[in-house]
Amino acid sequence: MEIYLDNSATTKVCPEAANAALSVMTDIYGNPSAVHSFGVKAKAVLENSRKAVAVALGADPAEIYFSHSGTLANNTAIFGAANARRKLGNRIVTTKLEHPSVQRCMDVLEDQGFQVVRLAPTKNGTFDTLELLNAINKNTILVSMMLVNNEIGSINQVDLISRAVKKVSSPALIHVDAIQAFGKIPVKPSKLGIDLLTVSGHKIHAPKGVGALYVKKNLNIKPVIFGGGQESNLFSGTEPLPAIAGFGAAVSAIPPLQVKYEEMKKLRDHTLSMLRGIPQVQINSPSDGLPYIINMSVMGIPSQVLINYLSERGIYISAGSACKKGHRSEVLSNMGYHAKVIDSAVRVSMSRYTTAQEMEIFVSAVNDAVNNIRTKL
Amino acid sequence: MQEIILLKDGELALKGLNRSTFEDMLIKNIKERISTLGSFSFRKAQSTIVVTPESDDIDLDEAVSRIGKVFGTVGISRAAVCEKDIDVIRHTAYEYLKDELMFAKTFKVTAKRADKNFPLKSPEICDEVGGFLLSKIRGLKVDVHNPEVTVAVEVRDNGVYIHGTQLPGAGGMPTGTSGRACLLISGGIDSPVAGYMIAKRGVRLTAVHFASPPYTSELAEMKVHELLEKVSMYSGRINLFTVPFTKIQEAIRDYCPEEMFTVTMRRIMMKLASRIAEWQGADALVTGESLGQVASQTIHALKCTDECATLPVFRPCIGMDKNEIVIISRKIDTFDISIRPYEDCCTVFTPKHPRTRPTPAYARETEGLIPDLEKMMDEAFEGAVLKIIEAYK
Numbered sequence: 001m002e003i004y005l006d007n008s009a010t011t012k013v014c015p016e017a018a019n020a021a022l023s024v025m026t027d028i029y030g031n032p033s034a035v036h037s038f039g040v041k042a043k044a045v046l047e048n049s050r051k052a053v054a055v056a057l058g059a060d061p062a063e064i065y066f067s068h069s070g071t072l073a074n075n076t077a078i079f080g081a082a083n084a085r086r087k088l089g090n091r092i093v094t095t096k097l098e099h100p101s102v103q104r105c106m107d108v109l110e111d112q113g114f115q116v117v118r119l120a121p122t123k124n125g126t127f128d129t130l131e132l133l134n135a136i137n138k139n140t141i142l143v144s145m146m147l148v149n150n151e152i153g154s155i156n157q158v159d160l161i162s163r164a165v166k167k168v169s170s171p172a173l174i175h176v177d178a179i180q181a182f183g184k185i186p187v188k189p190s191k192l193g194i195d196l197l198t199v200s201g202h203k204i205h206a207p208k209g210v211g212a213l214y215v216k217k218n219l220n221i222k223p224v225i226f227g228g229g230q231e232s233n234l235f236s237g238t239e240p241l242p243a244i245a246g247f248g249a250a251v252s253a254i255p256p257l258q259v260k261y262e263e264m265k266k267l268r269d270h271t272l273s274m275l276r277g278i279p280q281v282q283i284n285s286p287s288d289g290l291p292y293i294i295n296m297s298v299m300g301i302p303s304q305v306l307i308n309y310l311s312e313r314g315i316y317i318s319a320g321s322a323c324k325k326g327h328r329s330e331v332l333s334n335m336g337y338h339a340k341v342i343d344s345a346v347r348v349s350m351s352r353y354t355t356a357q358e359m360e361i362f363v364s365a366v367n368d369a370v371n372n373i374r375t376k377l
Numbered sequence: 378m379q380e381i382i383l384l385k386d387g388e389l390a391l392k393g394l395n396r397s398t399f400e401d402m403l404i405k406n407i408k409e410r411i412s413t414l415g416s417f418s419f420r421k422a423q424s425t426i427v428v429t430p431e432s433d434d435i436d437l438d439e440a441v442s443r444i445g446k447v448f449g450t451v452g453i454s455r456a457a458v459c460e461k462d463i464d465v466i467r468h469t470a471y472e473y474l475k476d477e478l479m480f481a482k483t484f485k486v487t488a489k490r491a492d493k494n495f496p497l498k499s500p501e502i503c504d505e506v507g508g509f510l511l512s513k514i515r516g517l518k519v520d521v522h523n524p525e526v527t528v529a530v531e532v533r534d535n536g537v538y539i540h541g542t543q544l545p546g547a548g549g550m551p552t553g554t555s556g557r558a559c560l561l562i563s564g565g566i567d568s569p570v571a572g573y574m575i576a577k578r579g580v581r582l583t584a585v586h587f588a589s590p591p592y593t594s595e596l597a598e599m600k601v602h603e604l605l606e607k608v609s610m611y612s613g614r615i616n617l618f619t620v621p622f623t624k625i626q627e628a629i630r631d632y633c634p635e636e637m638f639t640v641t642m643r644r645i646m647m648k649l650a651s652r653i654a655e656w657q658g659a660d661a662l663v664t665g666e667s668l669g670q671v672a673s674q675t676i677h678a679l680k681c682t683d684e685c686a687t688l689p690v691f692r693p694c695i696g697m698d699k700n701e702i703v704i705i706s707r708k709i710d711t712f713d714i715s716i717r718p719y720e721d722c723c724t725v726f727t728p729k730h731p732r733t734r735p736t737p738a739y740a741r742e743t744e745g746l747i748p749d750l751e752k753m754m755d756e757a758f759e760g761a762v763l764k765i766i767e768a769y770k
Contacts (some may be wrong), residue, residue, distance in 0.1 A: 308591030373591065374630070 003315045003358045007203075008150055008180060008293055008349035016253040017246035020045075020205050024245040032239050033230065042241055049248025055210050056251045057197070058188035063214050065231045065242050066183035070179045070200030070211040071101035072225070076234060077196040077213055078144055079103040080221030081173040082114060085141035088171040093135045094125055094142045095119040096334040099150055102373055103330075106144075121335050124286035127156030138166045140172040147187065148180040151331040151347055152285045153293030155185070162193025173219070179203055179211075183254045184292055185261065189214050196221070201243055205351070206250035210243035260352055264291040270356055271348075274363040280370050284332065284345060292351070295332075297344035298366060301373050306346055309369045315362055319350050378473065379458040380437055382428040382444060383531075383538060384546065387451030393476050400426065403449040403551040406613055410443045413769050422533065423491060441544070443769065446610045448577050450546030454529070456468075456538040461495055463502070467509040470528055470539050476659075477541050478510060478528075483520035486510070488530045495532045502530055548577065552613045553578030558661040558691060559654035561646060562586050562605065562617075564597055564719065567665025567694050569604045569711040570702050574693035575663045576612030583657045584615050584766075585650045587622040592726075597719040606767040607711045615679065618653050618761040625757060626726060628747045636732040637743045638672040644744060645686035645754065654688055654760050662686050667694045672731035681740040 004012065013021070024045060030038035032046045047061070054061040067073040082092065094106055096118045110116045117135045119127045127145075136143060143161050148154070158176050165172045175196040178187045183204035189197040194216070201210040213234070214219060227236030268291035275281045275296065284295040298306055303319040308319055319329070332342045348362070386403060404419045404426060407636070409419060415435040420427045422619050428444070430437060437455060445453055457473040459465050470486075478484060488502035497505065506528065511517060531538040558580045560572040576582055586601045598619060625645055633641050650662055666674045683690055694702050706712040744750065 304594060305591050308594045311595070312590060369591075 005348045006316050006318045007351040009318055010202045011205045011351050013207050013251055014250055017206045017250040020249035021242040021246035024242045029268040045245050049244045052248040052251045059214055063217055065234045067211045067213055067235045073213040074101040075105055076224050077175045079224050082109055082143045084221050089139040089141040090117045091140040093117045094141055095145055097121050097149050097331050098146055125149055125152045126156050133164050136170050138170055140170045143172050144175040146177040148290045150180050151176050152295040153289035154286050159192045173221040175177055195219055201247035203311045204250050206247040207243040209240045210247045271359045278367055294348040297341045299344055303346050310365055313365050315365055381456050381458055383454045383456050384426040384450045385452040390744050395496050399551055399554055402553050406551055407444055407447050411440050414440050419439045420461050427610045440590055446547050448547050448549035449551035452543040452546050454540040458536050463505055466537055467506055469507050471513050473539055474541050477526055478514050481525040483518050483524045484526040485521045485524040486528045490532045492532050492534050502659035536655035552576055553581050557581040557659040558663045559583045559650055560658040560663040562601055563649050566706050566715040567702055569608050570705045571663050571665040571693050572608045573611055573709050575691055582612050582615045583659050584617045585653050586619050588619050589623045589626050594719055602716055603714050604711050606768050609766050610768040615766040617764045617766050620757050621760040625753050630726050632746045633743050635728045638726050638728045639731050640678050640735050640740055641743050643673055643682045644685045648681050651687040661689045663691045666692045667697055672733045675733050677734040681735050684737055
């Protein structure tokens with residue numbers, strides 16, 4: 001049986017979600033936009049899923065829009081917000097640790113003439129409150145920051161953003177990419193003072209092909225894709241209903257957050273204490289980060305070699321980000337890590353299904369790798 | 378309207394009494410490539426091969442595209458077949474080629490009268506058909522020297538074939554008419570091109586790839602499969618042997634001087650490839666080496682690796698610049714696959730400062746430092762895994 005430790009990339013679909021998706025594919029397969037009763041049945045599934053996501057986010061169902069991916073939701077949020085506030089200012093504040101689906105949007109906005117301020121991270125992968133306060137001014141129209149970093153698991157205090165925005169009476173909208181956080185720590189946009197928030201289905205044991213965007217009531221943002229006008233015109237294209245149904249079911253199946261969080265913390269700490277027995281291992285994740293993610297470097301073994309070695313043994317982990325020759329992890333290099341650490345960095349990401357026994361097998365395989373692989377010349 | 382495909386064989390015409398063998402091989406190769414599209418009949422006639430689809434639902438666009446990559450033809454045409462009546466010929470030519478002619482400014486008509494019983498002579502056929510097309514399509518002009526569209530009318534024993542401008546064929550000689558060679562393939566840009574070039578001369582390919590997990594990834598192996606699949610669109614079926622190479626590479630790292638890592642590795646690869654080649658009944662090795670491209674491909678390094686081969690080594694890229702190789706790799710559609718960034722056997726343990734002028738004596742001495750090399754080579758040979766690579770299957 002495989003030991004799957006790449007849950008930040010994607011997760012196994014949980015049985016609840018798989019059943020819900022199957023029933024939509026084979027029984028309730030009508031188009032939710034159709035007016036006949038078969039379509040209305042499908043529409044009911046769509047709205048039930050919307051309710052489930054809304055409940056989990058402490059939001060109104062009317063504030064939830066299903067997109068075809070987390071990336072599309074991030075793009076829509078960022079371009080939508082920039083367009084909506086364009087007349088009020090020119091400055092956008094974000095961080096250097098964002099996911100590419102945010103970073104690349106910012107590059108495009110910069111090309112269009114926006115002034116994009118990218119906050120540098122501190123050593124633990126979060127940001128400095130004072131720097132955030134300094135970056136936001138009256139001319140700032142958008143602040144976009146992830147809640148949990150996908151490579152190292154650091155948790156940002158995104159509730160500070162709305163306070164900073166209020167302090168200077170900035171017209172800024174606040175967008176939070178909560179894709180890695182959702183289902184693991186409490187994510188309540190209204191409580192956090194957030195206008196736009198992104199989540200994704202396949203990171204929480206739903207099928208691939210669905211994300212959701214929370215848009216605060218009375219905020220109008222424009223779409224980035226055009227077509228049949230589904231999801232109140234924000235995400236045109238026939239709704240991926242099997243994935244949406246799975247998303248709703250997966251959200252409902254999330255165990256109580258606090259209890260699970262403590263369990264995962266124990267599992268992470270147990271793993272870390274075992275890893276400490278291997279002198280070549282360096283932990284790159286902050287100790288107060290999300291316990292589901294361990295970013296580590298096995299010094300002297302390039303990321304890809306360790307991934308291949310473990311892969312042969314049925315253990316699946318990943319490099320910090322898509323491993324591309326000559327391209328080092330932007331996140332780790334922006335955090336100031338040495339090239340040698342970055343070249344050996346791997347991400348081990350657990351799910352609520354991961355067991356202590358699996359982590360023990362993983363650590364022992366890392367130990368074998370250290371004893372068997374030498375690449376340095 | 379019945380449509381057929383006409384193939385002109387080029388170099389085959391030079392082969393004297395062997396000609397029939399060559400044509401039969403060409404037909405066999407084409408059959409292999411298009412059999413999944415439906416059933417076809419084949420006929421040889423006057424340095425042309427006539428391919429006739431045996432049902433109406435066959436995708437002829439795809440058939441032409443596949444046949445266009447089979448070595449041994451110089452030209453391909455899709456043609457309409459009609460009866461030997463000048464009025465029918467005129468109308469068929471118009472109906473069949475009007476879409477092409479309506480967007481052209483100039484055209485000409487050529488006629489070939491293989492059936493001498495046909496009442497009109499070739500120039501008369503041209504006049505009749507050309508005049509009719511001019512009367513039908515406004516603004517079209519005749520240009521006999523440099524026409525945009527050539528309308529060809531071939532009056533043959535069993536019917537008339539009408540076709541537009543001929544497409545170029547893949548050239549070369551039918552695969553299988555010049556024996557078998559064994560290609561060393563890493564996953565880079567050069568080796569697929571080398572394989573393609575040698576296959577073009579009628580040679581069947583066996584391929585050898587060296588895999589060194591965990592230092593090389595599964596993706597690198599998949600890349601080789603995809604590259605060879607592209608090559609096999611031209612060369613036909615390729616027998617790929619993947620040789621487990623990790624132990625040998627680790628031994629090189631452990632026992633040899635760093636500056637000789639690559640040359641030593643390539644010497645051992647040559648030896649193993651020779652063994653597989655001979656076992657496959659191949660009579661040559663093929664590599665993508667290009668003189669001076671990297672340290673292991675200097676004239677001195679090649680001298681060191683060449684002596685390890687027990688068969689002639691063909692290096693069709695030897696005198697080519699990188700950009701010349703890239704042009705071919707783009708043409709055969711392997712470039713985009715080749716540049717995917719996975720580690721391959723050639724990049725593992727790359728020395729920082731390789732020796733560019735090694736001598737064979739020093740290379741032999743270096744290799745001698747590896748204990749149990751013969752045994753490890755036996756294991757690698759025994760452990761080689763065969764995969765048949767064949768496009769369209």
